[in-house]
Amino acid sequence: MKKVILTAVALFTILFVNGQDKKDMSFGVKAGLNVSSINNIDEDGVDSNSLIGFHVGFFGEFMVSDKFAIQPELLYSTQGVELEFLGEKGDLKLDYINIPVLGKYYVSDAFSLEAGPQIGFLVSAKANSGGVEEDVKDELKSTDVSLAFGANYTISKNIMIGARYNLGLTRLQENLSPGEKDFKNSVFQISLGYKF
Numbered sequence: 001m002k003k004v005i006l007t008a009v010a011l012f013t014i015l016f017v018n019g020q021d022k023k024d025m026s027f028g029v030k031a032g033l034n035v036s037s038i039n040n041i042d043e044d045g046v047d048s049n050s051l052i053g054f055h056v057g058f059f060g061e062f063m064v065s066d067k068f069a070i071q072p073e074l075l076y077s078t079q080g081v082e083l084e085f086l087g088e089k090g091d092l093k094l095d096y097i098n099i100p101v102l103g104k105y106y107v108s109d110a111f112s113l114e115a116g117p118q119i120g121f122l123v124s125a126k127a128n129s130g131g132v133e134e135d136v137k138d139e140l141k142s143t144d145v146s147l148a149f150g151a152n153y154t155i156s157k158n159i160m161i162g163a164r165y166n167l168g169l170t171r172l173q174e175n176l177s178p179g180e181k182d183f184k185n186s187v188f189q190i191s192l193g194y195k196f
Contacts, residue, residue: 024062024063024069025060025062025063026061026195027058027196028059028193028194028195029057029059029194030055030056030057030058030059030075030191031057031191032054032055032056032189032190032192033052033053034051034052034053034054034055034078034079034189035050035051035052035187035189036050036051036081036187036188037187038080038081038183038185039185039186040182041081041083041183043181046083046084046085047084047085048081048083049081049083049084050081050082051080051082051091053079053080053093054077055075055077055078055098055189057074057098058073059072059193060072060073066106067105068104068105068106069103070101070104071101071103071104071114072101073098073099073101074097074098074099075097075098075100076095076096076098077095077096077098077120077187078094079093079095079185080092083129088130090128090129090130091127091128092127092128092136093124093126093128094125094172095123096120096122096144097120098118098119098166099119099120099121100116100118100148100166101117101118102115102116103116104152109154110154110155111151112153113149113150114151115148116147116149117146117147117148118145118147119143120144120146120185122137122140124137125137125140140174141172144168144170144172145168145169146166146169146185148164148165148166148167149164149167150162150164150189151163160192160193160194161191161192161193162189162190163188163191164188164189164191165187167184168184168185168187169184171184172184172185
């Protein structure tokens with residue numbers, strides 16, 4: 001995990017140094033709300049509901065042209081799902097370090113659309129049921145690949161808001177039981193960002 005974080009920091013540093021002579025670059029911090037679930041987990045009498053979490057981190061924006069930018073990010077994200085089985089409630093809480101790299105298209109000076117890949121590194125995984133918490137990290141894959149797409153609106157020179165959906169592309173389980181479907185992350189995010 002330390003290597004992943006150091007690699008991400010190195011990437012931001014390289015981009016910052018290489019872009020020092022350019023005016024069309026900015027850095028910032030962001031945080032916001034996650035509404036997450038896990039696809040295909042509703043089976044064998046299990047009902048699921050969205051889990052509320054959060055994300056926080058920083059980003060860089062590098063203008064390639066007047067309308068197009070590249071935006072890498074480094075985010076800590078709490079995800080998962082609420083579960084109910086035979087009247088008993090519980091949840092599965094997953095914490096990730098996510099690294100999205102998005103292409104941004106500015107429809108206008110204030111409004112942009114974004115899309116791109118995201119790789120997530122599992123930090124912790126806890127299953128809670130009946131007041132008992134169990135560490136299930138070893139049962140899940142350590143990396144998660146998603147497709148992220150959304151939109152941003154710049155309120156002022158430094159403040160922006162955004163909405164994004166992360167569609168999980170890879171299964172969560174390390175190993176599948178016979179007849180078991182692939183579980184995949186599904187996360188909707190609302191963010192508030194500040195550009196320096």
